[in-house]
Amino acid sequence: MGEGPDRPRAGIVVTGSELLTGAISDANGPWLARRLADLGFEVAHVVSAGDRPEDLVRALDFLAGAGVALIVTSGGLGPTADDLTAEVVAGFAGLDMVVDEDVRAQIDVILADWGARAGFAGPALDEATRKQATIPQGSTPLPPVGTAPGLVVDRPGGPLVVVLPGPPRELQGMWPSALEAPAFAALLATVPPAHPRLLRFFGLPESEIAATLREIEASTDVSGVEIGTCLRHSELEVDLRPRPGAEAVAEEVAREIVARHAGRLVSDVGATVDELLAQALLERGLTVATGESCTGGLLAGRLVDRAGSSAYVAGGVVAYSNEAKTALLDVPADMIETHGAVSPEVARALADGARRRFGADVGVGITGVAGPGGGTEAKPVGYVCFCVTTADGVVIARDPRLRGSRADIRERSVDTAMHLLLRAVAPRGGTA
Amino acid sequence: MGEGPDRPRAGIVVTGSELLTGAISDANGPWLARRLADLGFEVAHVVSAGDRPEDLVRALDFLAGAGVALIVTSGGLGPTADDLTAEVVAGFAGLDMVVDEDVRAQIDVILADWGARAGFAGPALDEATRKQATIPQGSTPLPPVGTAPGLVVDRPGGPLVVVLPGPPRELQGMWPSALEAPAFAALLATVPPAHPRLLRFFGLPESEIAATLREIEASTDVSGVEIGTCLRHSELEVDLRPRPGAEAVAEEVAREIVARHAGRLVSDVGATVDELLAQALLERGLTVATGESCTGGLLAGRLVDRAGSSAYVAGGVVAYSNEAKTALLDVPADMIETHGAVSPEVARALADGARRRFGADVGVGITGVAGPGGGTEAKPVGYVCFCVTTADGVVIARDPRLRGSRADIRERSVDTAMHLLLRAVAPRGGTA
Structure with missing residues (x-):
């Protein structure tokens, strides 16, 4: 945890019973x-709540009690009786629910189509339209991306509440218009910019980055920077988030980390290996x-x-046998007879064979023991041979022992x- | 939402700042x-909390206020100063923290190895060991799966708190011993069994299941059964969770749904298409x-x-060109010239070609327009041709137009x- 002026806090409420049965x-x-x-923002909490109105009320009160300036909700905006978010948020903000005729006109068009597909019509459809057009008085409706409008609800003296639909495509599609809503834009104008720095390394053990951070901390006051490290997709991510005023320190720490581990740096601007590889090719x-x-095809699928x-x-080619x-x-x-199907020699032959058969410039071969069975003392579960060869003679080979379950080993093999x-x-x- | 006697409620707290920056x-x-x-249990809320102790305290209080009988926490059990869960839970339960010598002996062995890898030794390592062996007085330690012991903390008059480590493998590995801890086992003995029923259909529109449910509700009181439907991996899942006493109703509803849509049923015992296919082959x-x-190899990867x-x-074979x-x-x-690379004819030729080249009994061919570019009026983005052929003459062909983004279309193609x-x-x- 860093010190320094606090960022404004935000909370997130995701609704949906399916989140609470672990179904999704x-x-x-x-x-x-x-x-x-x-x-x-500093995100204080993400809370999931089911379909009971009192659970959603309690979640909003909890976040307000945690001192957040902003609450974003997802879900519960549909046309059925279970969809309670707008009404609960109105209660939370102390606002009446009123029918917005502009919104009703927008929804009419959309729900006619939805109703036809879902088998709703007549009074049920009219009721659904009226329900979705009923919004907290004085709130700003956000145009529907799917069937449901979003809302920006400005509660006097309380946190601003941004109400978004649950389907991820609709939620993400509505985000830009939420940002432009006057009340949200006004709040954002008061938030100090984040200036996050994301460094990504491959082949760098966590212990080495921990040692580097200890050394940097010995000579620099980094208390204004939140530094997170996490292993993801076989890469070590170092996430630097300066508190307001500590941007220069974060920059210096990033420079120092990169300087010490340049050979293993994937990107210092948050680019992924997928982007960099596509760009280079x-x-x-x-x-x-x-x-x-x-x-078994996962590398091709990723490419x-x-x-x-x-x-x-x-x-x-997926050549299992x-x-x-x-x-x-x-x-x-x-x-195969001499060296075994899992061997550096076969990995190279797979790379060369794929390159030649497809007339490609670069070939990559992978053969290994994904487990759980099939391991031997010499070639245990997790032993995987890689080879990349190019038409102009580059050969890069590795045969690490990867850790984890069958799925882990295959995923890490694709990453590698x-x-x-x-x-x-x-x-x-100096790294190849 | 169903009616009937309530199930005991439970809450989950997941800790870790990386969850709150969206990094993971x-x-x-x-x-x-x-x-x-x-x-x-009925899960009331899942709450994420960062590394601040006051946020974790507030999350525990929030769940206690929601009337839960059980709280399960994940994370924050490591050897560093940021790992605060045990101490915060002790405060929540009103218990002192004491060093448990048995636990210290267990951890000594484990941390010696961890310390060597992480570059910790001497006083820092002793301190880490002492910290992890310090537990709420009277709580039940759970043996470490990784480096950290778990805890079952029985707070007099309050919810039972089960404290588990954050790495999923450690958490899942520790779960069986948590279930056996006397206080947790005693609580479980009071919980009515869930008897969940999971039905899985392929090719069944949500509107049809909605109509079926409306018809069943017209003749049967299903208020004691929570019925959730969700689309997942291109399947429609119907999840039936009876409240205590409504097990027979759930059974009847399940039978009725299956009877009406038997041709599209994948499984009425929760088996996946992956399991069923592997078993049949x-x-x-x-x-x-x-x-x-x-x-591009994703189907092979899934298989x-x-x-x-x-x-x-x-x-x-991944044959892109x-x-x-x-x-x-x-x-x-x-x-290819006559019908185009995306055509039922080519899908069949891909299936036959794969079958023959690999000497297999069953071949499957997929060719389609995953987008975002490459669509035409006749063959728009999402148009995908499938063919399965077998050595004994079965041919199953489909050419649907799938919806969604490039990733969605590819994922749905693999599902199909x-x-x-x-x-x-x-x-x-009658379904093929």
């Missing part, structure tokens, strides 16, 4: 938390092909995840392959 | 919510091969996701292919 995990809380933190006009065993990837992904490795990627049968590909096509000094 | 999304809340709901001794275009999948996954479709999967170049594969190898009456 909440996407809106983290999304909103990131947006609010980047706007300069496009800039250099290169294509890539995959030969996967234990990752084509980006729009426009057909420009640089030639294709891939030895016969497929030989028949589809020309891995010599006697190589992405980073090795990046090093092959956009080399950094 | 919380896996523990949904996991715990599902466990608690299945044990028969294994039982029948069949192997499968994939020929993917727009899904090999299960341990033991090498018994039934022969392999796959027309040349690769022809060279690696024998799709005739003139077929899984269901078509299941229908090909484990046919249900």
